[in-house]
Amino acid sequence: MTRLAFTLAALLFLAHPLRAEPAYPQTTIRIVLGFSPGSAPDVAARILAERFTAAWGKPVVVENMLGAGGNIAADHVAKAAPDGATLLMAGNAAIVINPSLYAKLPYDPAHDLVPVAQVTIAPxxxxxxxxxxxxxxxxxxxxxxxxxxxxxxxxxxxxxxxxxxxxxxxxxxxxxxxxxxxxxxxxxxxxxxxxxxxxxxxxxxxxxxxxxxxxxxxxxxTSLRRSPAVPDLPTLDELGFSGFDASAWFGLMAPAGTPAQIVGMLHDEALKAVTAPAAREKFVALGMEVVTRTPDEFATLIRNEAPVWAKLIKQVGIAPIQ
The missing domain is CATH 3.40.190.10 (Periplasmic binding protein-like II)
Structure with a gap:
């Protein structure tokens, strides 16, 4: 009787196996950005899109959503489903500057978005x-x-x-x-x-x-290190302006709540994309440097930079944008 019960239980298990998590991605991926076609972050987004398509066999669309200093694109992604299907190619303005520059933002970068991969710096x-x-x-x-x-x-x-x-x-x-x-x-x-x-x-x-x-x-x-594009030019930091760093950076972000596994997959493929020789050549031509920070390192950068710009904006008296 015990053997029969065990056999029946095994048959029931085989008839109703445990459901595996669906593979990522299941659908088209959209990379949204608040910059014009042909701009430096647009080039970066398209390099990532090409790599993601090659790696996963799913179409990746780059969507330029202009307006409000990148806020419209950031807000759109912040409110998207956290399934990895909608991503943001963010610039530092929308993430660490605009929260202090605008009187009110429709999104909170610290809580509504998660860092995936910082990809370039543009001094x-x-x-x-x-x-x-x-x-x-x-x-x-x-x-x-x-x-x-x-x-x-x-x-x-x-x-x-x-x-x-x-x-x-x-x-x-x-x-x-x-x-x-x-x-x-x-x-x-x-x-x-x-x-x-x-x-x-x-x-x-x-x-x-x-x-x-x-x-x-x-x-x-304006970067802390000399740029490979103009190696003979000193940094302001070298010239006595200690710690002077006012570069633009760009990185991939996702809606808060995106599973860590998906964030990890996106980071790994983004890293492969931006470190490929052909990609590096494109970035050098645009005066950009490749960055290979992990999601945690990218998050730390954001936490460190936001109060620096908040202090400067208050100090020089820039009126909040309504």
Whole structure:
């Protein structure tokens, strides 16, 4: 009787096996970003998309969702199902700057999103109009002190890394310059070359061709390490601005609650994607450096950076964007 019961139980188990977790991914993956097609983070997103498709055999779509300094894209992903089907190629602005810059955000980066993989860093370069009489950062600071408020610095908009780099620079240097925000990068560079604005903390990709043509003069980079794209340029940290770091970074994030296994799979494939030789070449051409931080290391970076920018934004009195 006991043997019969055991046999029946075994047959029932085989008829109703334990359900295995469905394999990931089950459907199309979307990588959403708040940047234009062809931009540095867009290139990064498409490199990841190509790798994910090759690894898992599922289509991956890159969706450019512009507006509100990256907030619209971040909010969309924050409210998506935590199943790994909707991902965010985030820039540091939407994650560590905008929470202090905007009066109210529809999402909370610290609670609504989880870090997957920081993939690139894009240092900015301090460039001057070629006629500015300053051959070094020290010369520039002395010039600003002799002519208070006479110098201007352009930016790609309030709260961008190009704006906050300028604010951090004048705060650390003890000088005052007039901020001139632009909506159009073409107009910004045209005015800079023409001398209508003094200086700009611009991306390597946008300013380096003008530097090489002799139309702009480069003084330093804003990252803690020298950039491989311009190895002869010192960092501001080297020049006495201790700890100066005002680079843009980009990384993959997912909705909070995404299973750790899926986060791990995405991180591993993202790492393979960005460290491939062809990808590195593309990033170097755009003035970007590959980063290989783990999800926990990426989370630590976010926790450390957010209060730094919050303090600067409050210190310089940037009015909250409504």
């Amino acid at each position: 900015n370069v301090l460039v001057l109009n070629k006629d500015v009489p300053a051959g070094s950062v020290r010369d520039l600071v002395e010039l600003a002190r002799r002519s208070p408020t006479a110098l201007t610095f352009a930016s790609a908009g309030i709260g961008t890394s190009t704006h906050l780099a300028g604010e951090l620079f004048q705060t650390m240097a003890g000088i005052k310059m007039q901020h001139v925000p632009y909506r159009d990068s073409t107009a910004l560079l045209s005015d800079l070359v023409a001398g209508r604005v003094t200086m700009f903390f611009g991306s390597i990709a946008s300013v380096l061709p003008l530097v090489r043509d002799g139309q702009l003069h480069a003084l330093a980079v």
